[in-house]
Amino acid sequence: MTRPAAGPSRDYHFPKFEIRSLSNGLRLIVAPVHKLPVVTVLAVVDATAVSEPAGKEGVAELTAKALREGTTEIDGAHLTLEFEKLGTSLEAGADWDSTVASMTVIRDKIEPAFALFATVLTSPAFRDDDIERLRAERLAERLQVIDEPRGLADEAFSRFVYSDSSRFAEPMSGSTRSVGGITRDDVAAFYDNHYSPAGTTLIMVGDLTADDAEQIVRDALASWSGNGSMAVVAADAAARSSRAVQIVSKPEAAQSELRLGHVGVPRTHPDYFAIVVMNAVLGGLFSSRINLNLREAHGYTYGASSYYDWRRQAGPFVVSTAVQSEVTAEAIAEVLKEIDRMRSEEIGEDELTLATNYLEGVFPIRYETTAAIASALANMVIFELPETYYDTYRSNIGAVTTSDVLTAAKSHVQPESLQIVVVGNPSVLEGPITALDAGPLTLRDPADA
Amino acid sequence: MLSEDKTTPIVAVNLWYHVGSANERPGRTGFAHLFEHMLFQGSEHVEANEHFELVQRAGGTLNGSTWLERTNYFETVPSNQLALALWLEADRMGALLPAMTQKKLDTQRDVVKNERRWSVDNQPYGTCWEKLQELAYPESHPFHHSLIGSMEDLSEASLDDIAQFFRTYYTPDNAVLSIAGDFDRDEARMLVEKYFGPIPAGTGIPPLVNIDLPAKFGSPRRNVVEDDVSLPRVYMAFRSPVFGSDEYYAASVTAAIMGMRRGSRLYRSLVRERQTAADATAFTFDLAKGADIFVIDVTARPEISAERLEEEVTREVELLRAEGASQSEVERAVVLIQTDIITAMQTASERADRLSMFATLLGDPELINEQASRYAAVTTKRVNRFIHDRLGPDNRATLVYVPRSQGAA
Numbered sequence: 001m002t003r004p005a006a007g008p009s010r011d012y013h014f015p016k017f018e019i020r021s022l023s024n025g026l027r028l029i030v031a032p033v034h035k036l037p038v039v040t041v042l043a044v045v046d047a048t049a050v051s052e053p054a055g056k057e058g059v060a061e062l063t064a065k066a067l068r069e070g071t072t073e074i075d076g077a078h079l080t081l082e083f084e085k086l087g088t089s090l091e092a093g094a095d096w097d098s099t100v101a102s103m104t105v106i107r108d109k110i111e112p113a114f115a116l117f118a119t120v121l122t123s124p125a126f127r128d129d130d131i132e133r134l135r136a137e138r139l140a141e142r143l144q145v146i147d148e149p150r151g152l153a154d155e156a157f158s159r160f161v162y163s164d165s166s167r168f169a170e171p172m173s174g175s176t177r178s179v180g181g182i183t184r185d186d187v188a189a190f191y192d193n194h195y196s197p198a199g200t201t202l203i204m205v206g207d208l209t210a211d212d213a214e215q216i217v218r219d220a221l222a223s224w225s226g227n228g229s230m231a232v233v234a235a236d237a238a239a240r241s242s243r244a245v246q247i248v249s250k251p252e253a254a255q256s257e258l259r260l261g262h263v264g265v266p267r268t269h270p271d272y273f274a275i276v277v278m279n280a281v282l283g284g285l286f287s288s289r290i291n292l293n294l295r296e297a298h299g300y301t302y303g304a305s306s307y308y309d310w311r312r313q314a315g316p317f318v319v320s321t322a323v324q325s326e327v328t329a330e331a332i333a334e335v336l337k338e339i340d341r342m343r344s345e346e347i348g349e350d351e352l353t354l355a356t357n358y359l360e361g362v363f364p365i366r367y368e369t370t371a372a373i374a375s376a377l378a379n380m381v382i383f384e385l386p387e388t389y390y391d392t393y394r395s396n397i398g399a400v401t402t403s404d405v406l407t408a409a410k411s412h413v414q415p416e417s418l419q420i421v422v423v424g425n426p427s428v429l430e431g432p433i434t435a436l437d438a439g440p441l442t443l444r445d446p447a448d449a
Numbered sequence: 450m451l452s453e454d455k456t457t458p459i460v461a462v463n464l465w466y467h468v469g470s471a472n473e474r475p476g477r478t479g480f481a482h483l484f485e486h487m488l489f490q491g492s493e494h495v496e497a498n499e500h501f502e503l504v505q506r507a508g509g510t511l512n513g514s515t516w517l518e519r520t521n522y523f524e525t526v527p528s529n530q531l532a533l534a535l536w537l538e539a540d541r542m543g544a545l546l547p548a549m550t551q552k553k554l555d556t557q558r559d560v561v562k563n564e565r566r567w568s569v570d571n572q573p574y575g576t577c578w579e580k581l582q583e584l585a586y587p588e589s590h591p592f593h594h595s596l597i598g599s600m601e602d603l604s605e606a607s608l609d610d611i612a613q614f615f616r617t618y619y620t621p622d623n624a625v626l627s628i629a630g631d632f633d634r635d636e637a638r639m640l641v642e643k644y645f646g647p648i649p650a651g652t653g654i655p656p657l658v659n660i661d662l663p664a665k666f667g668s669p670r671r672n673v674v675e676d677d678v679s680l681p682r683v684y685m686a687f688r689s690p691v692f693g694s695d696e697y698y699a700a701s702v703t704a705a706i707m708g709m710r711r712g713s714r715l716y717r718s719l720v721r722e723r724q725t726a727a728d729a730t731a732f733t734f735d736l737a738k739g740a741d742i743f744v745i746d747v748t749a750r751p752e753i754s755a756e757r758l759e760e761e762v763t764r765e766v767e768l769l770r771a772e773g774a775s776q777s778e779v780e781r782a783v784v785l786i787q788t789d790i791i792t793a794m795q796t797a798s799e800r801a802d803r804l805s806m807f808a809t810l811l812g813d814p815e816l817i818n819e820q821a822s823r824y825a826a827v828t829t830k831r832v833n834r835f836i837h838d839r840l841g842p843d844n845r846a847t848l849v850y851v852p853r854s855q856g857a858a
Contacts (some may be wrong), residue, residue: 001668003494003503003533003537004463004532004536005532006507006527006529006530006532007528007529007530007531008529008534009458009527009529010527010528010631011458012458035454035795036455036791036792036795037791038791038792038795038796051733068463068711076721077712077717077721080710080712081709081710081712084710084712084784084785084786085777085781086782086784087784087785087787087831088789089710089711089712089785104788104792105788106788106791133724136724136750137727139751140680140727140750140751141666141727143751144573144679144680145572147677147678148572148573148677149571149572173662197515231763239722249639250674252677253510253569253571254566254570255563255567255570255823256564256573257571273732285505286505287498287501287502287505292498295496295560296498296556297556299556299557299558299559299563300559300563301560301563301567302560302561302563302564302566302567302568303838322566322567323563323565324559324563324566353506354502354505354506357505357506357507357508358506358508360481361507361508361509361526361527361530362508362509362510363508364457364459364527365458365459365508365510365525368457368459368795368796368797369792369795369796370792370795371792372545387618393524415537425619434756444800447522
């Protein structure tokens with residue numbers, strides 16, 4: 001039986017958007033999408049984890065969460081209920097390169113919802129009690145990290161890859177030590193220094209016109225004033241340039257959580273598209289080399305993948321998987337083999353087209369919702385991508401050749417710099433991993449991570 | 450079911466088989482889920498691992514999932530690839546067995562065992578789903594045993610089991626196909642007839658036994674589990690009306706009142722005011738047969754013991770029963786749920802899945818259009834009747850997780 005061929009393809013375009021600005025520097029990006037009566041509002045603020053004062057790591061995230069705890073007019077409990085009566089909730093969180101506050105609301109509620117949203121941005125109260133509670137919640141989360149092997153592996157890996165003085169070595173939301181020392185004044189100061197109209201882009205996607213959106217925004221935010229600071233700390237220095245291995249000891253672990261990788265490249269690197277395609281073949285797709293090897297050929301794992309964590313400064317390149325404890329050393333060896341293979345010869349044309357066809361074809365599927373479109377526009381802002389980025393994405397992917405992929409693998413995957421971290425049972429792991437001779441081995445306690 | 454929307458040139462194909470862990474025979478827990486894995490290993494005209502590759506190469510996303518009452522398979526592809534998606538589903542529905550080998554079974558068995566380790570054994574509170582089911586359903590009940598299965602039972606699964614399960618449950622008369630997105634109705638009907646038409650109907654599904662249950666547990670039940678966790682957690686479960694019934698909507702609204710988002714009762718009281726909980730939610734399993742369960746899920750703040758946490762949760766439940774829910778609480782819950790329903794309809798795969806769900810579980814796909822109004826029709830009186838009838842001490846099953854070496858709370 002022959003399998004059916006594709007029919008004639010239909011064009012797809014990323015939604016058209018308009019960019020406007022207010023005189024106070026606030027930028028507005030509007031993408032009208034009239035499929036359903038839904039609007040997503042998303043504010044990107046230049047209040048980032050890499051612009052925190054030293055010793056106050058986690059204040060960006062705490063400030064973002066504190067936005068939801070009430071304004072000078074209304075306390076947190078009432079504010080929450082006001083949003084929810086409109087059928088929506090305010091989400092807010094910090095990241096390495098931005099703070100994002102967002103909500104998705106039914107069209108007929110946009111005006112009152114936006115009025116609330118605006119006061120959250122301009123007039124947060126930061127009451128002592130609320131800051132105290134948020135800090136305690138954050139510390140409770142920190143306590144739970146050592147119990148949760150996946151998160152523990154991610155954190156231990158970052159700590160191992162980046163030098164102690166690099167911001168990326170610490171969790172984005174701060175460590176127990178740094179969060180324990182954050183005061184209400186720190187939050188207020190961070191807000192004063194980083195939240196301003198000039199440092200904010202408002203994105204609105206959904207069932208409204210650009211004029212409607214501008215009117216709504218002007219009514220609520222034209223009088224917002226102030227300037228933010230742009231100070232950013234060095235975040236991405238590597239801990240070492242040579243291979244090293246660490247076992248984080250969890251004797252009760254039912255499985256090993258394994259991370260291999262090193263410092264990657266900044267988002268705006270010119271090789272971005274070649275790296276994306278290379279990574280898809282190496283470990284990004286289900287049919288990638290690493291996944292087919294570890295999962296389908298060997299049955300070592302439920303899933304194995306690789307990715308570049310894209311940030312303005314160089315986030316990590318990571319191969320990530322959870323494997324049966326007894327085969328951890330074998331799994332490491334297989335990953336190293338796949339990395340070597342990727343770097344030693346061009347991938348096949350079939351492998352290339354699997355990756356490029358997938359990335360091009362899946363493009364419209366990524367942007368079905370107003371929230372997804374808003375998020376894409378946020379990325380455009382955060383990484384200062386060209387306005388045509390989403391219009392040219394697919395052709396940029398399609399232009400990557402097998403030779404580009406080989407160059408990207410050779411330039412951006414460095415076997416001799418690989419850092420290997422395993423969270424698991426040391427009595428099962430130590431012998432086989434030592435025998436691998438993959439690099440100098442250290443053991444550490446999860447509580448130190 | 451066909452649901453057209455030509456806005457974006459993509460189409461979602463969704464297949465529900467009316468079989469899940471509830472249909473497993475004793476000694477074969479986890480089999481329905483293992484079987485789901487096998488569906489991706491090829492079929493008569495599809496090589497090993499080719500299924501995933503074909504869909505991804507076509508520019509599509511895909512997956513499957515297993516639940517107590519159903520197994521679903523879904524893909525979203527560029528609209529000009531509808532024929533491929535349908536052909537693939539038909540090939541594995543009609544002719545899976547020629548591609549089934551011992552080696553594939555052994556590999557997927559290892560994969561599933563690793564999945565169990567990853568999502569259950571190596572996760573704090575990871576056993577909660579199977580422990581909740583164990584506590585809330587009698588041993589003879591189809592919903593009692595673990596969905597992902599035990600390592601021992603997984604080891605026993607054989608190729609004969611695969612063949613038998615396939616012939617019994619993977620037949621066109623036990624399946625519902627939904628297509629949503631950019632397609633032409635006539636073309637879709639033609640393709641479905643072409644690819645699925647030749648597949649013979651099955652010989653009937655063995656009925657689920659011991660499925661019916663009394664409306665309440667009758668007396669309180671408890672289980673305390675030691676785990677590798679730093680903070681105690683309490684799950685309090687109540688037997689509740691089955692998904693789709695009139696009373697279900699009152700239960701669903703009650704879950705939103707109790708534990709949906711930060712304006713909910715549990716959050717306001719335990720997380721914000723009393724600060725005894727680090728987080729608190731409430732939800733229903735949404736089972737359509739026998740009995741559903743309504744679950745409250747609360748994690749302690751560091752200084753709070755399991756005992757104290759349980760007292761806090763009980764206190765909130767009794768308070769709700771004593772005060773009753775207010776009209777504004779009901780309105781809040783309804784508007785939150787309705788907004789979620791509308792925003793979910795943005796994705797073709799969600800529309801397709803819900804069509805399949807309403808057709809399979811409630812026999813009527815048109816119900817997808819009625820959900821917002823069914824929620825709007827929930828009155829404060831009905832909510833309070835549910836609360837009064839079902840949240841009492843004669844209908845509570847409590848599962849408590851405590852840090853190891855603390856002993857029973």
